[in-house]
Amino acid sequence: MQTLQKALRSGNQMVAEGAIKAGCKFFAGYPITPASGVYKGMIDLLPQNAGIAISSPDEISALAYCVGASMRGYKSMTATSGPGWALMIETVQYALITETPVVICVVQRLGPCTGGATQGGQGDILITEFATSGGYTIPVLYPSTAKECFRLTAEAFNWAEKYRTPVVLLSDKEIGMTTESLDYSGLGDLKTFDRKTISKTDPDFKNWKMYGFDSPDMIAKFAPVGGDIKVTATGSAHNALGYLKKNDTETISTLLHLEEKITSHKNEMVLVNEDLQDNANTLIISFGITARTMKDAVKTARKNRINVSALTIYSMFPVPEEKIINAASDCKRVVIPEENINGQYRKIIKPLLKDKEVIGINKAGSMITPEEILERII
Amino acid sequence: MEAQETCSYMTHGAVMPFCKGCGHSNILKKLNDAMASLKLDPEDVCLVTDIGCIGLADALFDKVHTVHTTHGRSTGFATGLAVADKVLASRKMKVVVLIGDGGSMIGLLHIVNAALMNVDVTVIIANNFLFGMTGGQQSSLTPEHFVTLTTPFGSMNPSLDICRIADASKGGFIARKIATDKDLTDVMAKAISFDGFSLVEVLELCTEHGTKRNDLKGGMLAQMAEHEGHELGIIKENSLRKEFSRKYESDVQSHTGEIKQPAFIEQESLHNLTKAAGIIISGSAGERVQSSAAMLCEAAVRCGLNTTQKNDNPVTQGSGFSLSEVILSPDEINYTGVSRASYVIISSEAGLKELKAQNIFKRIDNDTVIITDESIELSNNGYNVISLPLRKACGADKATLGAVDYAIRMYGLFPHEVFKKVIEKKFGQYETIFKKEFLTFWF
Numbered sequence: 001m002q003t004l005q006k007a008l009r010s011g012n013q014m015v016a017e018g019a020i021k022a023g024c025k026f027f028a029g030y031p032i033t034p035a036s037g038v039y040k041g042m043i044d045l046l047p048q049n050a051g052i053a054i055s056s057p058d059e060i061s062a063l064a065y066c067v068g069a070s071m072r073g074y075k076s077m078t079a080t081s082g083p084g085w086a087l088m089i090e091t092v093q094y095a096l097i098t099e100t101p102v103v104i105c106v107v108q109r110l111g112p113c114t115g116g117a118t119q120g121g122q123g124d125i126l127i128t129e130f131a132t133s134g135g136y137t138i139p140v141l142y143p144s145t146a147k148e149c150f151r152l153t154a155e156a157f158n159w160a161e162k163y164r165t166p167v168v169l170l171s172d173k174e175i176g177m178t179t180e181s182l183d184y185s186g187l188g189d190l191k192t193f194d195r196k197t198i199s200k201t202d203p204d205f206k207n208w209k210m211y212g213f214d215s216p217d218m219i220a221k222f223a224p225v226g227g228d229i230k231v232t233a234t235g236s237a238h239n240a241l242g243y244l245k246k247n248d249t250e251t252i253s254t255l256l257h258l259e260e261k262i263t264s265h266k267n268e269m270v271l272v273n274e275d276l277q278d279n280a281n282t283l284i285i286s287f288g289i290t291a292r293t294m295k296d297a298v299k300t301a302r303k304n305r306i307n308v309s310a311l312t313i314y315s316m317f318p319v320p321e322e323k324i325i326n327a328a329s330d331c332k333r334v335v336i337p338e339e340n341i342n343g344q345y346r347k348i349i350k351p352l353l354k355d356k357e358v359i360g361i362n363k364a365g366s367m368i369t370p371e372e373i374l375e376r377i378i
Numbered sequence: 379m380e381a382q383e384t385c386s387y388m389t390h391g392a393v394m395p396f397c398k399g400c401g402h403s404n405i406l407k408k409l410n411d412a413m414a415s416l417k418l419d420p421e422d423v424c425l426v427t428d429i430g431c432i433g434l435a436d437a438l439f440d441k442v443h444t445v446h447t448t449h450g451r452s453t454g455f456a457t458g459l460a461v462a463d464k465v466l467a468s469r470k471m472k473v474v475v476l477i478g479d480g481g482s483m484i485g486l487l488h489i490v491n492a493a494l495m496n497v498d499v500t501v502i503i504a505n506n507f508l509f510g511m512t513g514g515q516q517s518s519l520t521p522e523h524f525v526t527l528t529t530p531f532g533s534m535n536p537s538l539d540i541c542r543i544a545d546a547s548k549g550g551f552i553a554r555k556i557a558t559d560k561d562l563t564d565v566m567a568k569a570i571s572f573d574g575f576s577l578v579e580v581l582e583l584c585t586e587h588g589t590k591r592n593d594l595k596g597g598m599l600a601q602m603a604e605h606e607g608h609e610l611g612i613i614k615e616n617s618l619r620k621e622f623s624r625k626y627e628s629d630v631q632s633h634t635g636e637i638k639q640p641a642f643i644e645q646e647s648l649h650n651l652t653k654a655a656g657i658i659i660s661g662s663a664g665e666r667v668q669s670s671a672a673m674l675c676e677a678a679v680r681c682g683l684n685t686t687q688k689n690d691n692p693v694t695q696g697s698g699f700s701l702s703e704v705i706l707s708p709d710e711i712n713y714t715g716v717s718r719a720s721y722v723i724i725s726s727e728a729g730l731k732e733l734k735a736q737n738i739f740k741r742i743d744n745d746t747v748i749i750t751d752e753s754i755e756l757s758n759n760g761y762n763v764i765s766l767p768l769r770k771a772c773g774a775d776k777a778t779l780g781a782v783d784y785a786i787r788m789y790g791l792f793p794h795e796v797f798k799k800v801i802e803k804k805f806g807q808y809e810t811i812f813k814k815e816f817l818t819f820w821f
Binding site: 004005007008025026028044045048050051052056057058060064065066067068069070071072073074076090091094117118174177178179180181184225226227228230231232233234235236243244289292293295296299366367369371 | 491
């Protein structure tokens with residue numbers, strides 16, 4: 001018999017384990033259903049892994065603590081749900097403009113407002129992505145299983161570190177709180193990436209600036225607060241040295257670089273699963289919990305000798321445009337099931353699907369079923 | 379060279395960006411002197427500045443780390459910096475927050491929590507009784523009757539005594555000073571060198587918005603404080619509480635290794651399923667519905683099955699219904715809902731009510747085995763119902779567990795022996811888990 005390492009784990013627990021694996025050393029949490037499992041996981045795991053997890057008095061503090069710890073040089077994460085994310089929106093922009101790596105796990109629940117704490121939902125896709133004044137891209141990853149929670153949390157840290165940016169790991173109640181059997185021997189090896197740092201002895205130091213860049217894709221090396229180089233950080237528009245400036249060319253280009261540095265790396269930020277079939281009329285595009293449902297619908301359709309293609313999206317933002325266009329190229333119809341009322345991701349990708357019939361399956365308050373997707377496969 | 383000069387943290391020849399007569403210039407010069415008197419290594423100092431005029435300070439200190447934050451949140455960022463430094467890094471950084479009276483109220487909980495945690499952060503509140511940068515609006519630290527842009531007839535509210543808030547938050551060093559006090563440097567130095575949370579509120583005048591609207595002179599600040607009932611001077615200085623990182627060392631780090639991750643689940647037997655089985659278990663919160671489902675899953679994994687367990691309950695955790703949808707399958711499980719139930723367990727009236735509310739009977743057909751407590755009346759729609767005295771024989775808290783145990787025995791999903799071992803691990807010897815009647819009732 002093959003040596004399996006089976007365990008029962010929830011998505012939330014695997015987010016915590018993935019974070020530890022990625023080298024997370026700091027976590028601050030505030031309780032909220034359905035994300036509290038990540039908080040508890042980190043409280044149990046971090047002290048035994050040379051890190052620290054603390055409680056915070058609200059979500060604003062939670063993210064501010066994480067940004068502070070990351071500025072000191074340590075990989076940091078917090079976890080919340082829709083109502084908490086709403087409170088974090090100012091602080092996540094601070095992380096973005098100060099180019100501070102941080103991971104925020106947003107476990108979605110039914111909205112709006114406090115909505116349904118113990119009900120699932122996929123309604124925070126747009127509010128996670130468009131949380132910044134100015135519309136800067138916040139990279140968003142979205143797993144659909146406990147195993148993927150592990151892998152993509154680690155990837156979220158890698159992206160945060162590599163591109164010096166906040167990254168949102170989107171999840172939802174049905175992934176976060178559902179327990180499933182999982183084989184650790186199948187988790188595979190994870191590559192982890194640590195931010196490139198700089199000190200005065202570094203040969204690059206002479207030409208280095210806090211937020212300097214020579215090309216759109218360049219990410220300045222990180223100087224930690226407490227290191228031998230003076231850190232100048234501000235949440236206001238600033239020049240390459242980090243000093244608040246108004247309207248000079250360098251300041252505006254430093255601002256624009258916040259977006260350029262992401263878009264110029266977008267080809268390295270593509271994570272999808274393509275299950276494409278020849279002669280398929282329909283392509284289904286899904287993510288998160290609904291991607292699992294899609295798989296069952298596809299299986300049944302194929303059993304009934306109907307060809308159908310399926311695309312699971314893990315890297316929600318930047319939008320994996322080429323993969324979407326390519327997957328849809330031979331299909332007439334694209335079906336996009338998502339557990340929100342107006343097809344949030346559908347709105348984003350519809351412009352890519354010219355000449356296609358684009359159909360949404362939308363629902364609030366309960367999971368979309370395989371039958372509801374199957375009905376739309378012809 | 380003057381000792382003080384070698385230790386200056388300010389930009390050489392820095393021009394203060396503040397209005398003539400503004401207290402901020404004085405506060406910042408004295409802060410510089412205070413740090414110099416402590417001979418702090420500039421690398422080990424971080425000034426965290428808030429929004430407002432006092433927040434312009436970061437641009438004046440080019441030798442130390444400066445972090446200029448969002449409004450009111452400076453103490454939050456400072457807390458993260460200080461905790462990371464003390465617990466994870468060099469343990470020597472001094473973090474000083476510069477915040478105005480407006481910021482201190484919008485960010486009050488960050489100050490309160492930093493004090494409760496006793497992190498090594500010094501909060502200096504430059505209190506000129508109003509929001510200066512935005513035109514002189516009222517703040518929560520504006521004294522009663524004080525005229526501001528938005529209180530043209532005088533403030534209706536008394537001002538917050540933030541030092542007493544810091545005291546109530548168990549902060550160890552608390553002082554209220556006036557910007558022109560000769561010993562302000564010494565008091566700030568004491569606050570910064572204090573090993574733990576410290577707060578210094580400095581009273582001063584906004585010459586642009588404060589003195590123009592109120593008949594005020596610098597000498598009247600002490601009188602104003604007295605009138606508001608606010609104590610001046612060093613209000614509290616005690617080091618009875620351990621600084622956060624040392625408390626963390628003794629209270630948490632000393633327990634390293636005590637929390638164990640659950641061991642891997644070894645396969646010990648084989649199952650009898652040829653396809654997935656969906657099991658819906660519904661009962662009352664606090665009666666081990668979800669934990670019975672978890673034990674069912676563990677036993678199933680021990681027999682080589684894949685499992686998912688999707689739970690539902692109201693927002694409260696100990697009242698109302700509790701429901702688990704379990705799938706056991708020899709194959710990979712995708713959709714985690716039970717589309718068609720093979721087994722349904724209803725252990726209480728609350729469980730039945732929820733099944734009806736969620737329309738779960740639509741997912742039940744005549745082949746579904748429904749195991750219910752005898753107290754539950756199901757309309758006879760041709761359902762295959764097995765009514766058992768679960769609550770009587772097993773007790774309310776183990777009625778669900780008894781039903782799961784029954785289903786495994788009767789329908790042979792996998793060997794009952796495996797489930798028995800799983801529940802014995804939790805509850806002790808099988809024969810003692812349920813009431814005596816249990817074993818005789820239906821076997």
